[in-house]
Amino acid sequence: MLSVTRRQFLKLSAAGLGASSLAILGFSPGAVLAEVRQFKLARSSETRNTCPYCSVGCGIIMYSLGDKAKNAPSKIIHIEGDADHPVNRGTLCPKGAGLLDFVYSPNRLMYPEYRAPGSDKFTRISWDEALSKIARLMKDDRDKNFETKNADGATVNRWLSTGFLAASASSNESGYLTHKVVRSLGMLAFDNQARV
Numbered sequence: 001m002l003s004v005t006r007r008q009f010l011k012l013s014a015a016g017l018g019a020s021s022l023a024i025l026g027f028s029p030g031a032v033l034a035e036v037r038q039f040k041l042a043r044s045s046e047t048r049n050t051c052p053y054c055s056v057g058c059g060i061i062m063y064s065l066g067d068k069a070k071n072a073p074s075k076i077i078h079i080e081g082d083a084d085h086p087v088n089r090g091t092l093c094p095k096g097a098g099l100l101d102f103v104y105s106p107n108r109l110m111y112p113e114y115r116a117p118g119s120d121k122f123t124r125i126s127w128d129e130a131l132s133k134i135a136r137l138m139k140d141d142r143d144k145n146f147e148t149k150n151a152d153g154a155t156v157n158r159w160l161s162t163g164f165l166a167a168s169a170s171s172n173e174s175g176y177l178t179h180k181v182v183r184s185l186g187m188l189a190f191d192n193q194a195r196v
């Protein structure tokens with residue numbers, strides 16, 4: 001049997017009386033609980049983005065600590081669906097809902113790596129070095145393999161020996177530019193992770 005001292009009894013009575021009085025005044029427990037998340041995010045910065053996983057392209061809002069000043073590195077603390085986004089209206093599938101783990105995954109690739117021919121390991125290189133290397137290899141391969149005519153003599157202007165993998169979650173603008181670059185080079189093998 002539960003035994004309660006006189007002091008404990010008075011405390012419990014005061015707490016119960018306080019809670020019921022608050023409810024009478026309109027401060028329902030539901031409203032109080034609904035405010036917890038907002039309080040946690042109140043001092044964070046919002047950045048709109050697109051979920052990178054699939055071609056649905058759901059809108060997300062990333063909340064980060066820090067005011068985006070250059071000397072204050074920001075840290076993402078929460079990601080949720082963007083209620084104003086026309087695609088998902090604030091909803092996210094389980095993959096999108098777990099995006100914070102994606103951001104902080106120890107396996108996440110953060111910089112370019114290069115594996116030299118014959119080597120069994122990748123080494124870190126700079127973005128400049130990576131882009132120069134890619135451009136050089138693309139130019140050499142295109143010069144060597146570009147076809148202006150097919151076997152029947154018809155003009156084809158195609159480059160079949162290199163393909164391009166883009167991102168299905170790109171914005172319309174970056175998707176348009178990527179498409180223009182790839183097709184203007186004559187490249188036909190062009191795909192992304194969602195196969196659209």
Ligand code: SF4
Nearest residue numbers: 051053054058093096
């Ligand atoms: S939240 Fe899910 S459905 Fe939406 S883009 Fe991301 S992976 Fe696709």
